[in-house]
Amino acid sequence: MCAKRWMPSLDRLQTDFIDVYLFHQFDPKTPVEDGLAALNEVAQSGKARAGGCSNYKAEQLQNVFDVSRRLGLRRFEVTEPPYSLAARDIENDLLPFCHQEQVGVLAYSPLAAGFLTGKQAPDRSAFPKGSRLDVIPGHADVYFSERNFRVVGRLREMAERVGIPAVPLAIGFVMRNPAVTTVLIGARTTAHLENALRAQEMEFPEWFDEINRWN
Numbered sequence: 001m002c003a004k005r006w007m008p009s010l011d012r013l014q015t016d017f018i019d020v021y022l023f024h025q026f027d028p029k030t031p032v033e034d035g036l037a038a039l040n041e042v043a044q045s046g047k048a049r050a051g052g053c054s055n056y057k058a059e060q061l062q063n064v065f066d067v068s069r070r071l072g073l074r075r076f077e078v079t080e081p082p083y084s085l086a087a088r089d090i091e092n093d094l095l096p097f098c099h100q101e102q103v104g105v106l107a108y109s110p111l112a113a114g115f116l117t118g119k120q121a122p123d124r125s126a127f128p129k130g131s132r133l134d135v136i137p138g139h140a141d142v143y144f145s146e147r148n149f150r151v152v153g154r155l156r157e158m159a160e161r162v163g164i165p166a167v168p169l170a171i172g173f174v175m176r177n178p179a180v181t182t183v184l185i186g187a188r189t190t191a192h193l194e195n196a197l198r199a200q201e202m203e204f205p206e207w208f209d210e211i212n213r214w215n
Helices: 003-013 032-044 058-071 094-101 139-143 146-162 166-176 190-201 207-212
Strands: 018-023 048-054 076-080 104-107
Touching: 018 032, 018 076, 032 048, 032 058, 048 058, 058 076, 058 094, 094 104, 146 166, 146 207, 166 190, 166 207
Parallel strands: 018 048, 048 076, 076 104
Antiparallel strands: none
């Protein structure tokens, strides 16, 4: 990666720099040293203020930090993992690591690619037209499980009990976690945006702890 190669992209974005440049996913074929050196060059050129990653596991991120310290290169400042009631594995290792190292966490897919809206049938007979599961059916392999369908049922029951729709409840769960810096919302309609804003403005009384205990 050369800083000069950034110019066409920056021109299209009509900006001189970007705030954060993320490696989309871990590439086992590229040495960590090479990726960090390239990122260091881009940051030093002023084309990006910071670097980070998306979809890295905790051990992969730890390796990056070890290499950056050893070589004196810029470290990752941000990571972007999927996080939702249907995908909580990052609570075990990635979130504690990010808290320890003071790495920003940009959680994405708080509705598990729309799975937590409760509109999907367990037999995968049909996905709502235009939904993420319709566009990328492979998401079903990630989220469709007996455990996650139980979560959808509990979410629906709680929504009826507390008088708050299931969607902002699910988004609010992600926003509630103090280890999460911000949540990325794929809003395609004003209704999607309104759900996110409602989740952000929600207070979290004692029943929220009940959600956190679901397994």
